[in-house]
Amino acid sequence: xxxxxxxxxxxxxxxxxxxxxxxxxxxxxxxxxxxxxxxxxxxxxxxxxxxxxxxxxxxxxxxxxxxxxxxxxxxxxxxxxxxxxxxxxxxxxxxxxxxxxxxxxxxxx
Amino acid sequence: xxxxxxxxxxxxxxxxxxxxxxxxxxxxxxxxxxxxxxxxxxxxxxxxxxxxxxxxxxxxxxxxxxxxxxxxxxxxxxxxxxxxxxxxxxxxxxxxxxxxxxxxxxxxxxxxxxxxxxxxxxxxxxxxxxxxxxxxxxxx
Numbered sequence: 474x475x476x477x478x479x480x481x482x483x484x485x486x487x488x489x490x491x492x493x494x495x496x497x498x499x500x501x502x503x504x505x506x507x508x509x510x511x512x513x514x515x516x517x518x519x520x521x522x523x524x525x526x527x528x529x530x531x532x533x534x535x536x537x538x539x540x541x542x543x544x545x546x547x548x549x550x551x552x553x554x555x556x557x558x559x560x561x562x563x564x565x566x567x568x569x570x571x572x573x574x575x576x577x578x579x580x581x582x
Numbered sequence: 583x584x585x586x587x588x589x590x591x592x593x594x595x596x597x598x599x600x601x602x603x604x605x606x607x608x609x610x611x612x613x614x615x616x617x618x619x620x621x622x623x624x625x626x627x628x629x630x631x632x633x634x635x636x637x638x639x640x641x642x643x644x645x646x647x648x649x650x651x652x653x654x655x656x657x658x659x660x661x662x663x664x665x666x667x668x669x670x671x672x673x674x675x676x677x678x679x680x681x682x683x684x685x686x687x688x689x690x691x692x693x694x695x696x697x698x699x700x701x702x703x704x705x706x707x708x709x710x711x712x713x714x715x716x717x718x719x720x721x722x
Contacts, residue, residue, distance in 0.1 A: 493679035508665055533675025542661055542669040544644040544686040552679035
């Protein structure tokens with residue numbers, strides 16, 4: 474599924490150096506589990522996002538492996554330390570090979 | 583295998599829902615197998631990990647789960663009543679502040695959600711939370 478996938482990320486724009494911030498991410502994706510059947514009794518093939526990563530200036534914050542038991546529109550909330558100004562890079566990996574990316578800049582004041 | 587109250591209830595109530603899956607082994611043992619595979623049979627402690635889940639989830643399609651594991655490098659979530667017990671694995675990087683994360687998961691039926699954390703010293707810690715599900719989230 475490559476249509477209608479829209480990542481949304483909430484990151485504060487400004488923080489003090491070394492501060493801990495909470496990041497919320499959500500991506501619209503139907504996360505077809507591979508367990509459901511259609512009207513004719515055929516199994517609907519699995520189609521999910523199987524990996525999500527968050528990095529800050531190339532350093533990893535969190536790396537999540539997703540299984541079909543993650544809900545539609547996968548949502549994650551986690552904490553990160555911000556040592557300097559830079560960019561958060563969020564990446565989602567789809568079963569079909571697609572990669573969705575989102576970048577958020579943050580300024581240390 | 584011991585026959586717990588949970589399993590007896592599941593057997594009694596699940597004749598219709600589980601009829602199609604009767605060829606599979608009990609789900610709970612699938613979870614035990616998955617955990618054993620992760621830990622390599624190592625002893626699992628309790629107490630260092632906290633799992634926050636609603637006691638009753640009206641809709642099994644989106645159940646908010648929060649796991650907090652100070653000192654963990656990796657946390658894996660399992661749902662022992664789902665057809666596939668694995669839910670997600672969180673690996674914490676060097677810039678992760680608190681070793682905690684929250685997400686939303688699918689639960690097929692009333693069951694335990696288990697979090698197994700691999701700590702910095704290589705030991706394992708776990709926590710369990712029972713969630714009652716009114717409407718299952720597996721489509722079936």
